[in-house]
Amino acid sequence: MTEPPGGKGPDKGDARRDRWRSHREARREEFVQAALRALAEHGPDFGMEHVAAAAGVTKPVLYRHFTDKADLYVALGQRGTELLFERLIPALNNEEAPVPRIRRSLHAYFSVIEEHPNLYRLLIRRPFGRDVVAEDKELIGAALSRLLGDYLRALDMDSGAAEPWGHGIVGLVQNVSEWWLERRTMSRDAVVEYLTQIIWAAIDGIVRQHGMLLDPDQPIEVNKVVKLSSRRAP
Structure with a gap:
């Protein structure tokens, strides 16, 4: 035919x-x-x-x-975000007790920094005029803010602190990770454990001020997941 x-x-x-x-x-x-x-x-x-x-x-x-080196830098920035979110999103969304969830998320973040230190150093230089690290911080901070707001409302607490709390945690972790990357005065396990205890102490303190107790090693009854996309607009 x-x-x-x-x-x-x-x-x-x-x-x-x-x-x-x-x-x-x-x-x-x-x-x-x-x-x-x-x-x-x-x-x-x-x-x-x-x-x-x-x-x-x-x-x-x-x-x-x-097209040029800047084009390659952009691709490296996108790959850096993918590497981070591929590990961070599952860790943040693991429905565990509070302290194990915090610890697992920090390990995910620090493992990427530890395995790709020069990629992180390159990206914080902003070699192509785009601050990839700041963009990722904003995405993660906003996602954590929504997560914390959901938890605060579920516990009948004022959710107004969710945004400064969420972005504050991200800033704390980034600053410590940059210090650790250059100094390496302790192991990854040690710095993750210190940060885990600092973050949990803040959460526990706020909750206790409202007359409640949370078991750090028991899942919270109303578990929430983090809505965080690994895709960034070009």
Whole structure:
């Protein structure tokens, strides 16, 4: 049977475009992984030649997929957010008792910082004019604020403190993580445990002021999850 003119041409063209788009996305991801390896070896001052060498290609091949170094930096920033949220979101949403939940979330955050220290150092420099770290802080702070507000209302408490509390926790953790990253005067387990106790002491103190007691090792009856997306607008 003869195929009608134009019967499947557009479909085949769309399929080819989709395959080419998928191929380019896969190659960009390969080069981002190579950039992470170059970062680990050469530090935040790595060059495109280091990325090309890590990927086993020439610089012209690299520039077919990234318009310039800033374009690669943006991709690294997006990958950094993905790495963080891939671990942080499940930890925050684990319906555990308060202290184990706090501890697990802190371990998730510090594990990414520990495994990719040069990526974090690069991103706080804002090399492409975009403050990825501040954007992630805002997302996490807003999500924690909503979570704390839900809990405060569930306990019949004033939820007005939820925002300063949520953003304050994020600021505390970031400042401590930057100090720890440069000093390393204690293990990751130790700094996580200190922070866990500090955060829990604040929560416990506020709750006690309202005449209530929470068991740090028992799940709260009304458990809440954190609504936090790992997708950031380009």
